[in-house]
Amino acid sequence: MAQTRSQRGIARDLLAAQGILRLSELKDAGVTAATVSRMERDGEVIRLARGLYQLPDAKLSANHSLAEAAKRLPKGVVCLVSALAFHGLTDQLPRKVWMAIGRNDWTPKPGDVPIRVLRFSNDLLMEGVESHVIEGVSVKVFGVAKTVADCFRHRGKIGLSVALEGLQETLRQRKATPAEIANAADTGGVSTVVRPYLEALTANG
Numbered sequence: 001m002a003q004t005r006s007q008r009g010i011a012r013d014l015l016a017a018q019g020i021l022r023l024s025e026l027k028d029a030g031v032t033a034a035t036v037s038r039m040e041r042d043g044e045v046i047r048l049a050r051g052l053y054q055l056p057d058a059k060l061s062a063n064h065s066l067a068e069a070a071k072r073l074p075k076g077v078v079c080l081v082s083a084l085a086f087h088g089l090t091d092q093l094p095r096k097v098w099m100a101i102g103r104n105d106w107t108p109k110p111g112d113v114p115i116r117v118l119r120f121s122n123d124l125l126m127e128g129v130e131s132h133v134i135e136g137v138s139v140k141v142f143g144v145a146k147t148v149a150d151c152f153r154h155r156g157k158i159g160l161s162v163a164l165e166g167l168q169e170t171l172r173q174r175k176a177t178p179a180e181i182a183n184a185a186d187t188g189g190v191s192t193v194v195r196p197y198l199e200a201l202t203a204n205g
Helices: 002-018 023-028 033-041 064-072 080-086 122-126 144-153 160-172 178-187 191-202
Strands: 020-022 046-049 052-054 097-102 115-120 129-134 137-142
Touching: 002 020, 002 023, 002 033, 002 052, 020 023, 020 064, 023 033, 023 052, 046 064, 052 064, 064 097, 064 129, 064 137, 080 097, 080 137, 080 144, 080 160, 097 122, 115 122, 137 144, 144 160, 144 178, 144 191, 160 178, 160 191, 178 191
Parallel strands: 097 115
Antiparallel strands: 020 052, 046 052, 129 137
């Protein structure tokens, strides 16, 4: 029993420090799957999704779903509407977490937090990435200018109105300069699409 209690203590300490952990990470720390299963049965941990755990009294932020998605998809980058919402640039409340991954990256199985996966080329996946800590989890999110450009690039999936809202709010809140947005649009291959809207919105500025 002492060994089980010790493992439980290790698990609790790790989860308290890091917020959300994969079962593989707990195993690496010496906590067996059987111990985690007993902890879940006893209400000491909550199973968020397959192989993903959290303490029941963990403080949840408004961006909890992003932290959970990042744990399920470590190579993914929060993008499009989810990134707009994270940066405070839209009133949309996405029901899925939009994540960008590489052309050949693994796609997660469905879980409690629905994830909408888009495949990006390696160049576009590495461009404009920021790292933020949410509930102790390192989450990769595309920066503002990159996100706006991507929204125009994928306007067929999210709607042109959402892309325009993101552009307008970015300029209004001064979270990126017109030049930064233009550069991101050029890199993303949508400069001819973005430029007319950018010029119209900055003409009187």
